[in-house]
Amino acid sequence: MFRTALLRSARSATSQVVRRTGAIARPVAPSSFVTKSQFAPSAFQAARCYSAASGLQKSEVEGRIVDLLKNFDKVTDPSKLSPTSHFANDLGLDSLDTVEVVMAIEEEFSIEIPDKEADAIHSVDKAVEYILAQPDGELFEMRVGDGGEAWPLNDGPRGVL
């Protein structure tokens, strides 16, 4: 019993920390599909990866995908963007654009979508559904250097964002 209480307090502490940082910091490595000028790279910047202890909320996933599409230069009419938009029917993207969008989503959420699943993603809600179905990654904090290289503060994996 004592252990569950301890765990619970630890968990709530973590989620508070997560909440206090506000919007989740994204990797500074630029995607070639979208321009993220709002994330000016600084020499050192702490990045929290997409995996938070509480998991991803549906609204957050939707927001991030819609934001990503907003920055995609082929989307000419941002007013048609909604959590249910179809890439081809609503946004006027062709099949190559769709591949690029799915690739940008992969980079946004640091996952790799297998070909078969990737071919089936044709709309924002399908993408959201797929992301939410993925198991959570581990929570770790990293520091990101200006060359894009990242190293963990604890003993998480070392890598390049």
Added chain:
Amino acid sequence: MALQAYRHLLRSTRIAFAGDAPVLHAARAEARNGFRQNAALSAGSPELAEAVKHAEEVAQILRHNVVQGKKEGEDLYKLKIHEHTERGDNDTVKMPNGKSVVIDGKTCADR
């Protein structure tokens, strides 16, 4: 088919040019142009199969045989060799059936 080739190609650019934004952008622009140029090819035509094969081969080369280096000082370059990089020597390049040697955590010295 073509879409999968396009996806593989984009993935390979990410592996080969990770952390080098200008080259990554250029490579992806080039890939996009190539695919746009051939967008009119009709399904099932031999030219299409040829173009898709070409794209897959480019993806393969980018992934296995392109390594970026960074100058670290006088006569010193740091190479970004990753787990997909083909690794071999004068004997292994002659291996039959297109077998290739890839990095598995060992260094080149202990083969």
